[in-house]
Amino acid sequence: MLRVGLTGGIGSGKSAVARRLVERGAVLVDADRLAREVVAPGTDGLAEVVAVFSERVLDADGALDRAALADLVFTDEAARRRLEAIVHTRVRARTAELVAAAPGDAVVVNDVPLLVEVGLAPTYHLVVVVQTAVATRLERLTRDRGMSRADAERRIAGQADDARRAAVADVLLTNDGTLAQLHAALDALWYDRLVPFEDNVRHRRAVRARPVTLTEPDPTWPQQYARLAARIRHAIAPADLRIDHIGSTAMPGLAAKDVIDIQLSVPSLADADGPLAQRLADAGFPRLPGEWWDTPRPAGGDRWEKRLHGSADPARPVHLHLRVTGSPGWRYALLMGDHLRADPDRRAAYLVLKRELAASAPDSGAYATAKDPWFDEEHLRAEEWAARTGWRP
Structure with a gap:
């Protein structure tokens, strides 16, 4: 099994990368989706969030009001860390379960928006970072997600910058072009690197550097x-x-x-x-x-x-x-x-x-x-x- 960490800033097109890898045969573990699942109505995760932040983070139906919670923790470092302790612990546990359930010859792609921020890079065989110009990301966030420009800028500023993400990247995917260009780059990555990498890991086979160049x-x-x-x-x-x-x-x-x-x-x-x-x-x-x-x-x-x-x-x-x-x-x-x-x-x-x-x-x-x-x-x-x-x- 090959474990691949996938990350990128908000609006970088990371989801498009994940979809293409799944089309090629990868098993996707989406940390964002798991983060929603572990605080869904009726879970002990949501109960703990309410115990810490009060019922003001619930909407009229008793589900988590993410916007209200984001307003509480975005500028409060201590509150953000308390929330991360609740959510991340459960997400890690669920991730481990899903990885363990994957086939032995799988390429498992773990899509983690905060991979850099929480120091997960060394836990993977390979880290793929999607990098996109800030101007392009702002355009996508305002056009596709309905964010105001100020809100989009605030979200981008709250994450690791490009230099920090590039430092952990074994593969740096630039996503400023067309979808066809992105797919071509991903297909090459899949067939030329990820598939043989997984095979080598599973068969305990090391790459030999010959001849000398x-x-x-x-x-x-x-x-x-x-x-x-x-x-x-x-x-x-x-x-x-x-x-x-x-x-x-x-x-x-x-x-x-x-x-x-x-x-x-x-x-x-x-x-x-x-x-x-x-x-x-x-x-x-x-x-x-x-x-x-x-x-x-x-x-x-x-x-x-x-x-x-x-x-x-x-x-x-x-x-x-x-x-x-x-x-x-x-x-x-x-x-x-x-x-x-x-x-x-x-x-x-x-x-x-x-x-x-x-x-x-x-x-x-x-x-x-x-x-x-x-x-x-x-x-x-x-x-x-x-x-x-x-x-x-």
């Missing part, structure tokens, strides 16, 4: 790492393990394979082989076969043991290295990254090597092995730098 520096690599790290932290909770962005994508301005390297520090390899491995696989980070990645390092043939996981997402290759805290390989990964970030000349020399090897040894295994002699020599410089500067992991 260097791409120019991507300023979003650190942001992509942050999203992945948050997902990993959620998956391994309550364990509180160190996570670091390592490798070339962690070095500003350096061309690299478009693979995010992450190091997860574990107490022992037994811990890495235990339930932790299953939780990572469930979150979309299955283990890679050992014969594919386990090469001698450094020179001398010693194996610096680790466990390597990858990503089930076909559009975002990841190498997740599980190394024992304090082990030689763990220290080496952190030291070499800090050393190269601190020395632009050595970083430039590394880039020259990378370009030469990418052209002559495009296979991932050969590329990695061919870098070993350079790194063996550079490691000596890094240790000298560490001693000189007092570096510690």
Whole structure:
């Protein structure tokens, strides 16, 4: 099963996105609909709302008067939080029930308007954000929902802004064009990413980044790492393990394979082989076969043991290295990254090597092995730098 979080500001066209995904076969869990259900007449949710806010939030038929309630909580932070505590708890419980009831091979799309505001992004395999120009949203809200412009502006201002939503977006869908354009983008997303992603998660299959192709520096690599790290932290909770962005994508301005390297520090390899491995696989980070990645390092043939996981997402290759805290390989990964970030000349020399090897040894295994002699020599410089500067992991 693949869990997809869908969000976007009011008037962005998120409902049109949800409808198209359902047409393609997704199972939709609509948080707005559930929020209405859990406070419908006769529910304990409505009873608690009335107990907190009084019967003035009821209409003549005894149903919730949403406009009256909105007037009470919109400018009162404490009141809004009390309401969210009542509604969100019940919505989460009902969401869990619906997800559990979905088929094992489903792509479950959870439409959550306040996904960013309540911090739900790390709970999904993928987050899709619908982004639309504010002017377009205002036009839709006044035309299609009968809002006054002032009310529409107030509603937009009360939600997370575009920058906050973009920060959690694995997929940023721009919806300023026609419905046909939106459908074309969604169909590509469905067939090229969501369907194979679900299949990979279910079969514990990681994406392999072959052959080696260097791409120019991507300023979003650190942001992509942050999203992945948050997902990993959620998956391994309550364990509180160190996570670091390592490798070339962690070095500003350096061309690299478009693979995010992450190091997860574990107490022992037994811990890495235990339930932790299953939780990572469930979150979309299955283990890679050992014969594919386990090469001698450094020179001398010693194996610096680790466990390597990858990503089930076909559009975002990841190498997740599980190394024992304090082990030689763990220290080496952190030291070499800090050393190269601190020395632009050595970083430039590394880039020259990378370009030469990418052209002559495009296979991932050969590329990695061919870098070993350079790194063996550079490691000596890094240790000298560490001693000189007092570096510690």
